[in-house]
Amino acid sequence: MKINSKYKNILLEFICFLYILLFVYAALSKLLVFDEFKIQIGQSAMLTPFADVVAWVIPFLEILIALLLIIPRFKLLGLFAAFNLMVMFTTYIFVILNFSNDVPCSCGGVIEKLGWTEHLMFNIAFVILATVGILIKNGQNNNGYIITPKYAIS
Amino acid sequence: MTQKKLYILLFICTIGSIGFISLLFAFTNKGPERDMSFKRGFLHDAPKKIHELDLEYNGYYIAGAYNNKIYLGNSQSPLYLITVDTTLDHKQEIRLAIDQDSLPLRSPQLRIIPPYFFLMDGTIPYILRGRTEDWKGYSMLENPFYFNQAQPIDSVTLAIRTISSKTKKFALGTIRFSDSTTLTLSHKLLKKQVDGIFDVDGTLQYNRQQQQLVYTYRYRNQYIVANDNLQTQLLGKTIDTISQTQIQVGTIVSKNQKKMSTPALMVNKSSSTSGNYLFVNSQILGKTESLILWEKSSVIDVYDIVNNRYEFSFYVENIGKNKLKTFYVMNDKFIGLIGNHMVIYQLGNRFKELQTPTVTVQNSNLIFQISKPKNNTGVPG
Numbered sequence: 200m201k202i203n204s205k206y207k208n209i210l211l212e213f214i215c216f217l218y219i220l221l222f223v224y225a226a227l228s229k230l231l232v233f234d235e236f237k238i239q240i241g242q243s244a245m246l247t248p249f250a251d252v253v254a255w256v257i258p259f260l261e262i263l264i265a266l267l268l269i270i271p272r273f274k275l276l277g278l279f280a281a282f283n284l285m286v287m288f289t290t291y292i293f294v295i296l297n298f299s300n301d302v303p304c305s306c307g308g309v310i311e312k313l314g315w316t317e318h319l320m321f322n323i324a325f326v327i328l329a330t331v332g333i334l335i336k337n338g339q340n341n342n343g344y345i346i347t348p349k350y351a352i353s
Numbered sequence: 354m355t356q357k358k359l360y361i362l363l364f365i366c367t368i369g370s371i372g373f374i375s376l377l378f379a380f381t382n383k384g385p386e387r388d389m390s391f392k393r394g395f396l397h398d399a400p401k402k403i404h405e406l407d408l409e410y411n412g413y414y415i416a417g418a419y420n421n422k423i424y425l426g427n428s429q430s431p432l433y434l435i436t437v438d439t440t441l442d443h444k445q446e447i448r449l450a451i452d453q454d455s456l457p458l459r460s461p462q463l464r465i466i467p468p469y470f471f472l473m474d475g476t477i478p479y480i481l482r483g484r485t486e487d488w489k490g491y492s493m494l495e496n497p498f499y500f501n502q503a504q505p506i507d508s509v510t511l512a513i514r515t516i517s518s519k520t521k522k523f524a525l526g527t528i529r530f531s532d533s534t535t536l537t538l539s540h541k542l543l544k545k546q547v548d549g550i551f552d553v554d555g556t557l558q559y560n561r562q563q564q565q566l567v568y569t570y571r572y573r574n575q576y577i578v579a580n581d582n583l584q585t586q587l588l589g590k591t592i593d594t595i596s597q598t599q600i601q602v603g604t605i606v607s608k609n610q611k612k613m614s615t616p617a618l619m620v621n622k623s624s625s626t627s628g629n630y631l632f633v634n635s636q637i638l639g640k641t642e643s644l645i646l647w648e649k650s651s652v653i654d655v656y657d658i659v660n661n662r663y664e665f666s667f668y669v670e671n672i673g674k675n676k677l678k679t680f681y682v683m684n685d686k687f688i689g690l691i692g693n694h695m696v697i698y699q700l701g702n703r704f705k706e707l708q709t710p711t712v713t714v715q716n717s718n719l720i721f722q723i724s725k726p727k728n729n730t731g732v733p734g
Binding site: 232234235237238241242243244245246247248250279282283284286287290291294295298299330333334337340341 | 354355356359362363366367369370371373374375377378381382383601603604605606607608612613614615616
C-alpha cells in the first residue's frame with residue numbers, strides 16, 4: 200500500500216510539473232509578443248471590450264498558478280485554480296467553435312500549431328489531469344502524507 | 354476535505370467556470386448588425402433557384418462566365434479548371450499548359466474572358482495569358498508588378514488593386530501590356546478613412562458592358578464606378594448607413610505588421626457586376642427583416658449603376674450549414690458557390706437583354722510576337 204501512495208505522489212508531482220511547464224511556457228510566449236497577443240485578444244468579439252485587462256490578466260494568472268503549484272502548501276489551491284482556468288479555456292474554445300463565426304484567439308508558441316479539435320482534446324486532457332491531481336492531493340491531505348487514502352464515499 | 358465535499362467543490366468549479374464563459378459569450382454575442390434606418394425591398398416574384406450541382410469539392414472559385422458557360426478555377430491546382438453549362442450539365446475538365454516548368458503556388462487566380470484567359474498571382478508576381486482555343490499560357494510580366502486583386506479589362510489590360518510604392522496605401526490601377534508593360538495607378542479613387550489599407554478594402558470587379566471598373570468597399574456603404582482611364586464616373590451608396598469604416602488597426606512592432614485589432618463591422622462582403630447592375634452581398638440586417646431567414650440565407654442587394662439607384666434584394670439560401678461563398682452574375686443568371694455546391698438563380702427579364710460584347714482584341718499581333726519566342730524555349734508544343 201505504501202508503494203501505491205508513492206506512485207500516486209509521483210503522478211501528482213508529474214501533473215504539477217506538466218502544468219507548471221504549460222503555464223510558464225504559455226505566459227512567456229504571450230508576454231514575448233505582447234502587442235500581437237493583445238491584438239489577437241481584441242479580435243475575438245467576446246473579449247474585445249476587455250481586451251486590455253484580459254491580455255494582462257491571463258499571463259499573470261498563469262504565472263501565479265505555476266507559483267502556487269511549486270509551493271507545497273498551496274498545491275491544492277493551485278490545482279483548483281489550474282482546473283478552473285483550464286475549464287474556462289476549454290469552454291471558450293468550444294463556445295467559439297460551435298456558436299460563433301469567429302475563430303478563437305490565441306495561444307502562444309507551439310500550442311498555436313494545434314488544430315482546434317486537437318486543441319480541445321489537449322485542454323480536456325489537462326482538465327482530467329488536474330482532476331486526478333486534486334483527488335490525489337486531497338487524499339494525501341486527509342490521511343497525512345504516507346497513509347493510503349481510503350475511498351470513503353458517504 | 355472529505356471525498357464528498359471535494360466532488361461537490363469540483364462540480365461547483367466546473368459549473369462556475371463554464372457558466373462564467375457562457376454568460377460572457379451570451380452578453381457579448383450581438384448577432385448580425387441591424388440598421389433600423391433602411392428597409393430592403395423584396396420582389397413578389399423573387400429570383401428562383403433553377404439549378405443546383407454538387408461539385409464534390411469546395412476549393413473552386415468562379416473564374417468567369419461567358420455565353421452560358423461557367424468556368425471554375427481551383428486554388429489548389431491552378432492549372433486545372435472545369436467548365437459547366439448554365440444548365441449545369443456538360444461538365445468538362447480542362448488542363449492548362451504553361452511556358453514554364455512549375456508555378457509557385459500562393460494565391461493563383463484564373464480569369465477567363467473568352468477568347469482569352471489570364472492566370473495570375475500578384476503576390477509572386479506572375480501573369481500568364483493564353484487563348485481559350487488551346488489553353489496554353491505565356492508569361493506576360495517582365496517587370497515585377499505586385500497586386501492583390503486583378504480583373505481583365507480586355508486582352509491587353511488588367512484592372513488591379515495594389516499597394517502604391519509612393520503612398521504605401523492601397524490604390525487602383527491598370528496594367529497594360531503594349532510594347533512594354535506599363536502600370537498606371539490612381540491615388541484618388543480610394544478614399545482613406547483610417548489607415549488606407551484595411552479601411553479601403555473591398556472587391557474589384559469589371560463591368561464589360563459598361564466598360565467600367567466597380568469597386569465596392571467592404572467596411573463602408575459605398576462603391577466606386579470608374580472608367581478605363583481610372584476617372585470616377587459615379588460614387589454610389591449601398592442602402593445601409595455605415596458611411597464611416599468601423600475598424601481599429603494595431604501595430605505589431607516586433608514583426609512590423611499591422612493588423613485589425615477589433616472585429617470589423619463588415620458591410621459588403623462580396624460583389625459582382627453585369628449590365629447596368631451591381632450585385633452586393635450585404636452583412637447588415639435591415640429594419641423588419643426576419644433574423645431566422647437571415648441566418649438561413651445570404652442577402653443580395655441589386656443596384657443600378659447607371660442611374661445610381663437601389664433596385665431590390667433577394668435571398669440566396671444556405672445549403673446545409675454553408676452560406677454563399679462567392680458569386681458571379683452573367684446577364685440574367687446569378688451563379689453562386691455554396692460549400693461544395695454550385696447554384697443558379699434566374700433573374701428577371703430586364704437582366705436578359707444585354708449581350709456581353711466580345712473582347713476587343715488590341716495589339717494582339719504585337720503581344721504574340723513578344724510571347725512567341727518564350728513559347729519556343731518553353732514547354733514544347
